[in-house]
Amino acid sequence: MTRPRGAAVLLLLLAGGGGCQKPVKPGDPLPGLSRAERDRFDHGKVVFDSVFTPETGLGPLFNATGCGECHENPAGGRGDEVEVHATAFHAPVCDPLAQEGGPVIQQHTTPALKQALGIDQEPFPPSATARAMRTSPVIFGRGLLDLVPDSVLLAYADPDDRNHDGVKGRPNRFVDGRIGRFGRKAFVPTLREFNAGAFAAEMSVTNPAQPTEEDVGGKPLPAGVDPAPDPEINQEQLDLTDDFVRFLAPPTPLKLGKEGRRGRDLFSHIGCASCHIPTLRTGYSPLPALNNREFAAYTDLLLHDMGADLADICLGRATPADFRTEPLLDLRGAEHFLHDGRATTPEQAIELHGGEGSGARDRFKALSAADRAALVAFLKSL
Amino acid sequence: MQPRIRTAALTVILLTPLVASAPTDWRSLNSAQAAPSYTYQGTVRAVNARTGSLELITGVGMSLRVVRMTTAPTTRLIAAGATSRFADLKPGDVVRAECRRTAAGLVADRVEKLAVGTP
Numbered sequence: 001m002t003r004p005r006g007a008a009v010l011l012l013l014l015a016g017g018g019g020c021q022k023p024v025k026p027g028d029p030l031p032g033l034s035r036a037e038r039d040r041f042d043h044g045k046v047v048f049d050s051v052f053t054p055e056t057g058l059g060p061l062f063n064a065t066g067c068g069e070c071h072e073n074p075a076g077g078r079g080d081e082v083e084v085h086a087t088a089f090h091a092p093v094c095d096p097l098a099q100e101g102g103p104v105i106q107q108h109t110t111p112a113l114k115q116a117l118g119i120d121q122e123p124f125p126p127s128a129t130a131r132a133m134r135t136s137p138v139i140f141g142r143g144l145l146d147l148v149p150d151s152v153l154l155a156y157a158d159p160d161d162r163n164h165d166g167v168k169g170r171p172n173r174f175v176d177g178r179i180g181r182f183g184r185k186a187f188v189p190t191l192r193e194f195n196a197g198a199f200a201a202e203m204s205v206t207n208p209a210q211p212t213e214e215d216v217g218g219k220p221l222p223a224g225v226d227p228a229p230d231p232e233i234n235q236e237q238l239d240l241t242d243d244f245v246r247f248l249a250p251p252t253p254l255k256l257g258k259e260g261r262r263g264r265d266l267f268s269h270i271g272c273a274s275c276h277i278p279t280l281r282t283g284y285s286p287l288p289a290l291n292n293r294e295f296a297a298y299t300d301l302l303l304h305d306m307g308a309d310l311a312d313i314c315l316g317r318a319t320p321a322d323f324r325t326e327p328l329l330d331l332r333g334a335e336h337f338l339h340d341g342r343a344t345t346p347e348q349a350i351e352l353h354g355g356e357g358s359g360a361r362d363r364f365k366a367l368s369a370a371d372r373a374a375l376v377a378f379l380k381s382l
Numbered sequence: 383m384q385p386r387i388r389t390a391a392l393t394v395i396l397l398t399p400l401v402a403s404a405p406t407d408w409r410s411l412n413s414a415q416a417a418p419s420y421t422y423q424g425t426v427r428a429v430n431a432r433t434g435s436l437e438l439i440t441g442v443g444m445s446l447r448v449v450r451m452t453t454a455p456t457t458r459l460i461a462a463g464a465t466s467r468f469a470d471l472k473p474g475d476v477v478r479a480e481c482r483r484t485a486a487g488l489v490a491d492r493v494e495k496l497a498v499g500t501p
Contacts (some may be wrong), residue, residue: 018413092474093473093474094474095473096426096439096446097436098439098447098448099427102446103444104444121453134475173476175424175439175441175476176423176425176445177423177496177498187444188443188444193442193443194443194444195443196443196445197441197442197443197444197445198443198444198445200443201444201445209442210441210442210443210445212447214447245454263444295446310430
């Protein structure tokens, strides 16, 4: 019996080792990265935390001087900045107003542009039919979301509500027709493009993916206001930043007590989980840390009509009322909720759900006070 | 290290960042000389069949740009595998345009209307 007992002890030790795996904190890299990948994460964080100046590529229009200005709390996660987006909706067509500087309307200018044009921010597009406020999104776990196959998203879509649960869900499409998933309107197909676009849209730092500078409201930049040659960062800097964001892990949810477990059950029972799908699985990746990984996502990455009260801009095929199901990652670190930060508690955020979310909202409101508290306790564990 | 090897190593170290950060325009200029054609895939923002103007929305992530081109009498529009008319193209359509750069700007040789899946 010595050998089986030894094997059993070994199994117990291995199982125990897995159970005692160190919790992932906000800002930590994904577990299981190789040394080389960990090095790229560290070097990417240096670029991510860089502060740009006009001489190194900032502006002439910008929202922030570096990625870390908006995604700083903690270690590359969320921030408290709010930016302005604008588009024009002429149903069924959405014009992102690229010819007038949209959809991201930069709120700052460099001193040289201010001197040349006398403006402190990008002019609001005259053709806009709506204005949207956008908080800085959490960026943990985005490398995992990037690798969920499109076929999984399409399998969750139910645009005609064939199961009659009042929840539809459909994917958005980028300007070239590909399925989108990143951004509050699920407009951008891949994390790599989202990151490269953010350099250009948020800091006006041109890069190999977006080598042309944005003009000012459709007019060319005045001479001499953009001293850095394009592209203002090179491919390696772009790749390192992309790897840093890609390797940022979703924080480990807190251990649930009895109340939290009750809340988790209610989350599914009242229908929150119809859109906030608790777990997703990545497809193939050559990187073992990202390959075929099941992870807590709490999203279907699809658009849902959230009602007239939340409606703001269109984008791609998203109507003003359509929003992507927000992944519920690092919710316990949030101080503001919803796409524009208008809710200050999870309860408020739930109560502001309309449209396809109104059924779950009404069932939440009908719960006893103890059950509502349990559901919120669960959300605050994420 | 031998002086010659050291010199070669130093040259590589000094030149690598210059090559890696070379402007994309410089690289595309070289490739453009070899094959002066461009392909854009994007959403039609505006089209005027009478004047032959076509504007596409393209871009990367949330950073979008408008690409302006003209069509010529010889420009072919393909939709669902068949030849179509530019008058049938409308804002919101997704197209792939094969163009060449001329002194007058981009001229489309072939425009294909793409069937984008629903949902």
